Amino acid sequence: MNALAVTGGRVLHPDGRVSEADVLIDADAGRIEAVSEDVTxxxxIARTLDAEGGLVMPGLVNGHTHVSMTLLRGHADDKPLESWLREDIWPVEAELTDExxxxxxxxxxxxxxxxGTTAFADMYFSMDRVADVVDRAGVRARLGRGVVAVGKDEADARADLEGSLEFARTYDGAADGRIRTxxxxxxxxTVPEGLLAEGxxxxxxxxxxxxxxxxxxxxEVEPIVEDHGVRPLEYAADRGALGPDRFLAHGVHVDDTExxxxxxxxxxxxxxPASNMKLASGIAPVQHLREAGVTVGIGTDGAASNNDLDLFGEMRDTAMVGKIGADDASAVPAAAVVEMATSDGADAIGLPGGRIETGAAADLIVVDLEAPHLTPAHDVVSHLAYxxxxxxxxxxxxxxxxxxxxRxxxxxxxxxxxxxxxxxxxDLVARAE
Ligand SMILES: N[C@@H](CCSC[C@H]1O[C@@H](n2cnc3c(=O)[nH]cnc32)[C@H](O)[C@@H]1O)C(=O)O
Ligand SMILES: [Zn+2]
Structure with missing residues (x-):
């Protein structure tokens, strides 16, 4: 076995307990072999990672982003979704090259x-290039080419749809299985009902x-209710868009039936949460969703509506806005937020990881706990969230x-x-002007 040992730290276990332990990894198999004191x-042991003064926890899962939008970070702020996309983002995106x-x-x-993010779900263009980056950088991802029909004629919209399916078929399982699609x-x-159902x-x-x-x-909700007389998620269900191998970004305006x-x-x-706050989209009923048994992950969305990809910030936002949304300070507690950013996030997007336990994928991070803003450490899980x-x-x-x-x-x-x-x-922004 090509053994990698993470030693001397504490470990966050799947049940939320924290204890002193080492983690033994089979680097070739990419699997956790043991979690216990003194695995060495x-x-x-071929290699060691020092976790002294730190916490070993699952790598975080960014369940929804548009990773290449980092180029548009800070380009257009302070606008609502529709005008932000149409007036600022889409015109610049039209100039994007594969490079x-x-x-x-x-x-x-x-x-x-x-x-600390080891897995993400991404929707964008030229996804073969994103796949190449994922492959080289060593992370895990569920990738897909986004299909937008607005502003396109029937043939172009259909080509977009075919391109999305083609990418998904070709790249599923790439990068030794680290890429799923x-x-x-x-x-x-933004996709009409016929194309949606067909795709x-x-x-x-x-x-x-x-x-x-x-x-x-x-x-987005109102036109569907007006045109079809049903809530968007009933409309989505009728077109096959709901199911265990599907996940939705946002779910802000969902009623009880949805x-x-x-x-x-x-x-x-x-x-x-950050994207929903920044674009003033609304507050998702996270506590309610979780109580109903819905798997909820956390995503940053693109860097132009966040404006960073730091999932720790997103965890804090999730807890904060979850409480405001529920009008209850006990809603969306720290432990829930940690679960959402790790195991639930991995389940939501259907990738391995999210748990430090024997047999799990070796996707993990070590968080340094020796810092003024993390002192004292009454409760490590609280620190992770807040x-x-x-x-x-x-x-x-x-x-x-x-x-x-x-680092x-x-x-x-x-x-x-x-x-x-x-x-x-x-160059991109100059071309678009
Ligand atoms: N093939 C499509 C590409 C769509 S990618 C996904 C799109 O989602 C956009 N996007 C980013 N953030 C959000 C959001 O919060 N809501 C909706 N769309 C977003 C992003 O700018 C990008 O245009 C086309 O030809 O236009
Ligand atoms: Zn998005």
């Missing part, structure tokens, strides 16, 4: 590795997952491979990635 005794997308994905993945219609209002039927024939934005703003429908169909929701920042992550491991050691990313050249991204972003 009597064993030949821009690759460079933006490198920047986003670099940021995620440095803030999905058919990704953008939303219920989902084709996806089902090939056992592909499905991911879309749903019930993000009232502006929450029931999500639970019955075992459809997961990825909550994106006080830890992405910059407190010391090491990041995915699929048994060390992606960051002592040094090993799979990407951080300085070069940042330079290239800044240059491409400036």
């Amino acid at each position: 005794t009597g064993r030949e 821009d997308i690759e460079v933006g994905a490198e920047l986003g993945v670099l940021e995620m590795i440095r803030s 999905a058919f990704m219609p953008h939303s219920l209002t 989902i039927e084709s996806a089902d024939e090939d056992d592909l997952w499905v991911h879309l934005h749903a019930n993000e703003t009232m502006g 929450i029931e429908l999500l639970a019955e169909t075992d459809t997961a929701v990825v909550h994106c 006080a830890v920042r992405g910059s407190d992550v010391r090491h990041t491991v995915c699929d048994g491979t060390v992606l960051m050691r002592d 040094e990313v090993t799979t990407l050249d951080a300085a070069a990635v940042m330079d290239r991204a800044a240059e491409h972003a400036a």
Whole structure:
């Protein structure tokens, strides 16, 4: 066995307990072999990661993003979804080249590795380039090409749809299985009903997952109710968009019947609190969704509506806005938020990881707990939800491979990635003006 040992720290167990333990990893198999005190005794250990003064926990799962949008970080702020997309984002996205997308994905993945995210779900264009970055950087991802029909003629919209299915078929299982895919219609209002139903039927024939934005703003809910006389998620269910191998981003404006429908169909929701606050979309009923038995993950959404990809910030936002939304300070407690960012997130997007236990995927991080803002440590789980920042992550491991050691990313050249991204972003915005 090519043994990697994470030693000297405390471990966050799947039941939320924290205890002193080492973690033994089979680096070739990408699997956790043992979680116990002193895993090194009597064993030949090829490499060690020092977790002294730190917490070993599952790598975080960013359940919904558009990773290459890092190039648009800070480009257009302070607007609601519809006008933000149409007036600011889509015109710039029309100028994106394949290389821009690759460079933006490198920047986003670099940021995620440095803030403890080991898996993410991504919807964007030129996804072969994003897949290449995921492969090189060593993270795990569920990737899909977004389908948008608005502003396109029938032939172009159909080509977009075929492209999404084709990408999903071709790349599922790539990067030694670290890449999984999905058919990704953008939303219920940007893809017409015929195309939506047809695309989902084709996806089902090939056992592909499905991911879309749903019930993000009232502006998306109202036209569906007006045109079809049903709530958006009833409309979605009738077109095959709900089920255990599907997940929705946002789910902000969902009523009781829709929450029931999500639970019955075992459809997961990825909550994106920062994006929902920044675009003033509304407050998702996270406590209510969880109580109804819906699997809820957490996502940053794109960097243009966040504006970072730090899932620790997102955990804090999830707890805070969850309480305001429920008008109850005991709603969405720290432990729930940690679950949503780890095991529930992994389940929501259907990737391995999210648990530190024997037999689980070796996707884990070490969080440094020795810092003023983390002192005293009455309750480590509380710190994870409320006080830890992405910059407190010391090491990041995915699929048994060390992606960051002592804050040094090993799979990407951080300085070069940042330079290239800044240059491409400036050119991109200049072209669009
Ligand atoms: N093939 C499609 C690409 C769609 S990718 C996904 C899209 O989602 C957009 N997006 C980013 N954040 C959000 C959000 O919060 N809600 C809805 N769409 C978003 C993003 O800008 C991108 O255009 C096309 O030809 O247009
Ligand atoms: Zn989105």
